[in-house]
Structures are given as structure tokens and as C-alpha cells.
Amino acid sequence: MTVELLGIHHVTAMTDNAMRNYKFFTEVLGMRLVKKTVNQDDIQTYHTFYADDLGSPGTDMTFFDFPNNPKGTNGTNAISRVGLRVPNDAALDYYLVRFEEFGVKNDGIKELFGKKVLPFEEYDGQRYQLFSDENNEGVAPGTPWKNGPVPEDKAIYGLGPIEITVSYFEDFKKVLTDVYGMKPILEEEKVALFDVGEGGNGGQVILRKDDSVLGQQGYGQVHHVSFRVEDHKAIKEWEAKYNEMGLQHSGHVDRFYFEALYTRIGHILIELSTDGPGFMGDEPYETLGESLSLPPFLEPKRDYIESQIRPFDTTRS
Structure with missing residues (x-):
């Protein structure tokens, strides 16, 4: 029997400016850059990871830097909004004031x-929402960034519910339950809420029905969502399940920081990722994200990679 998903692992979106994006996430949101590396499928572009203090699974929002791509457009058949967790209602009040100070568009x-x-x-139109964990139960949060600009008792410490908007609402609901074992806890005509793993803010998907214009990929849009599995054995079991169900997929992919498996459900790219090895193995805790980190299989190409990407300073120590 296939092991169940443990919660949300990460979300990857697209930006047109890695430096602006870095400043927004670290200086405004107060999340920690735990890895500055490259897109392993496009090594001339950055892949940056923002997470909690330790880079824990379930806390990282990641970005591909595609400076020459057009701006994406909002619409249906897309991952439409990313959730981020804060400890309580008071933290929302804190961020509301902070957003006004920094000129961040909010509702x-x-x-x-x-x-x-x-x-x-964000300034490029990427859409998020902070979720208060007051009275929340379920998937445990991470650890707030200890040396960040936001007080630890207010800081973002994990990913929250992920919103997916589709025109094929009933079909997608069936996939979430039958393939991924998600549990519907609220169902209405045009919206459904699902628990993943232990549920709560760290393990929920919001599915919305929308028959309007199709969203277009580009910067300011989400590329894919990933859900957590425990280890190599679990991800191989999921690979076997995909094969049995006739679902096309990437096959097992070793990303060095975690193992991955990708499939596309309609327009939505879904990744499954292992909890480890994580981001702490190749850099000291004190200087995470300050230098360009490459997995061992890309180290021989370091000189070429560094000649192609636009350098930007992430030194904090």
C-alpha cells in the first residue's frame, strides 16, 4: 500500500528579478534564504529557496529566475495563490502594518x-496569503528565522494552504482523493478544502472552480507544488503507483537536497519530494544561502555556470 503524503513540501514560482525577490522575501517577509543554487534543468538561471531557520520541509518557497520570460497572467487552470503560516492573529496585525510601511499591496x-x-x-503580482495558526492543529510548523528582521513570535514559519483553480473541478477533486488520498473537509458548489497528511494549515489544499479565461505561465506565477513523502522507499512506491495507474511521470529524480517525482494533472504540475537530505549538508548554518551552492554533479561546471548567471550579493554574516 502506498504511504500517504505528509503535507506540503514546497512551492516553486517564477520571478524576473532574483535580487528584488530576495529583498522582498528576506527584508519584508522575514524568511531566510537557505539555498542559492541553479535550476538543474536550466543551469544558466538561479533557483533560490526561502524557508524557516533550518530549511525544514514544508516551509520553503522557491523561485526560478527567468529574466527574459514574459509576465504571466492570472486565470483558471493554475496554482492561483500560495499560503504562508504565522503563529497567531497578532502576527497578522503586525504584518498588516509592515505591508503598509513597505508599500505591499494587500486586501x-x-x-x-x-x-x-x-x-x-509581491511587486510582480505573485499572489499569497498569510494564515493565522491561532487554534490551528495538524502538521507542525517550522522554526522562525532567528536572525531575521521580523520578531520570532510574529514571523512566517511555514507554508500554508495552497489554492488551485481549475475549470475541471469534479475531475480534479477525484484525483486529489483517489490518487493522492486527500480528505475533503469542506465541499461546496465551487470550492473544496482538502486535508493532506495531518492536515491543518501546513497540510491543506483549497480547490476552486473557475470557467473563465485560462491563466498564462510567466513570471509572477507559480510553476509547481510539491507534497512531502518520507524517504526514498516512499517515493519509489509512488513511482510504482503512477505506473500502475498509467500516469505519465518524470521517473525518480535526485535533486541532491531531496528526491523528486513529477507528474502533470491537467495543467497542474505536481511534485512529490522526500523530507531529506535537506539544505544543511553542504553549508554551515551560519552562512546558509550566502554563496552559490551546487550539487556534486554540477560542480565540474561551476566556472561555466558562474560566467552565465548574474551575480547578486546575499551576504549577511
């Missing part, structure tokens, strides 16, 4: 499924 504090949320956008 003010609202309520969603009985939880307080703060929807906002």
Missing part, C-alpha cells in the same frame, strides 16, 4: 474557512 485581514488571513501580492 486587509479577512476570514476564510473560519481562519483569519491576510491576502497580499
Whole structure:
């Protein structure tokens, strides 16, 4: 029997400016850059990882830097909004003031499924919302960045519910339950909420029905979402399940920081990723993300890679 998913692992989006994106995530949101590396499928571009203090699975928002790509457009059949977790309602009040100070577009504090949320956008239009963990249960959060600009008792410490918007609502609901074992905890005509693993803010998917214009990929949009599995054995079991079901997939991929398996459900790229090895094995804790980190199989190409990517300074120590 295939082991169940443990929660959200990471979300990867696209930016047109790695430096602006770095400043937004570290200086405004107060998340830690735990890895500055390259897109292993396009080694001339950056892949940056923002997470909690230790780079824990379930806390990282990652970005491909595609400076020459066009801006994406919002619409259906896309991952439409990314959730980020904060400890309590007071943290939302803190970020609301912070967003006003930094000129971050936001919708003010609202309520969603009985939880307080703060929807906002990055300067390129990428859409997020902060979820308050007040009275939340389920997947445990990470550890706030200890040396960040946001007080630890207010800081973002994990990924929250991921919103997916599709025109083929009923078909996608069936995949989430039948293939991935997600549990519906709320179902209405045009929205459904699913628990993943232990559920709660760190393990939920919001599925919305939308028959309007098709969204277009580009910077300011999400590339894919990844869900957690425990280890190599678990990801190989999922590979076997995909084969049995006739689902096309990437096959097992070793990303060095984690192992991965990709498939596309309609327009949505879904990755499964192992919890380890993680981001702490090749750099000291004190200087995570300060230099260009490459997996061993790319080290022979370091000189070429460094000649192609645009350098930007992430030194903090």
C-alpha cells in the first residue's frame, strides 16, 4: 500500500528579478534564504529557496529566475495563490502594518474557512496569503528565522494552504482523493478544502472552480507544488503507483537536497519530494544561502555556470 503524503513540501514560482525577490522575501517577509543554487534543468538561471531557520520541509518557497520570460497572467487552470503560516492573529496585525510601511499591496485581514488571513501580492503580482495558526492543529510548523528582521513570535514559519483553480473541478477533486488520498473537509458548489497528511494549515489544499479565461505561465506565477513523502522507499512506491495507474511521470529524480517525482494533472504540475537530505549538508548554518551552492554533479561546471548567471550579493554574516 502506498504511504500517504505528509503535507506540503514546497512551492516553486517564477520571478524576473532574483535580487528584488530576495529583498522582498528576506527584508519584508522575514524568511531566510537557505539555498542559492541553479535550476538543474536550466543551469544558466538561479533557483533560490526561502524557508524557516533550518530549511525544514514544508516551509520553503522557491523561485526560478527567468529574466527574459514574459509576465504571466492570472486565470483558471493554475496554482492561483500560495499560503504562508504565522503563529497567531497578532502576527497578522503586525504584518498588516509592515505591508503598509513597505508599500505591499494587500486586501486587509479577512476570514476564510473560519481562519483569519491576510491576502497580499509581491511587486510582480505573485499572489499569497498569510494564515493565522491561532487554534490551528495538524502538521507542525517550522522554526522562525532567528536572525531575521521580523520578531520570532510574529514571523512566517511555514507554508500554508495552497489554492488551485481549475475549470475541471469534479475531475480534479477525484484525483486529489483517489490518487493522492486527500480528505475533503469542506465541499461546496465551487470550492473544496482538502486535508493532506495531518492536515491543518501546513497540510491543506483549497480547490476552486473557475470557467473563465485560462491563466498564462510567466513570471509572477507559480510553476509547481510539491507534497512531502518520507524517504526514498516512499517515493519509489509512488513511482510504482503512477505506473500502475498509467500516469505519465518524470521517473525518480535526485535533486541532491531531496528526491523528486513529477507528474502533470491537467495543467497542474505536481511534485512529490522526500523530507531529506535537506539544505544543511553542504553549508554551515551560519552562512546558509550566502554563496552559490551546487550539487556534486554540477560542480565540474561551476566556472561555466558562474560566467552565465548574474551575480547578486546575499551576504549577511
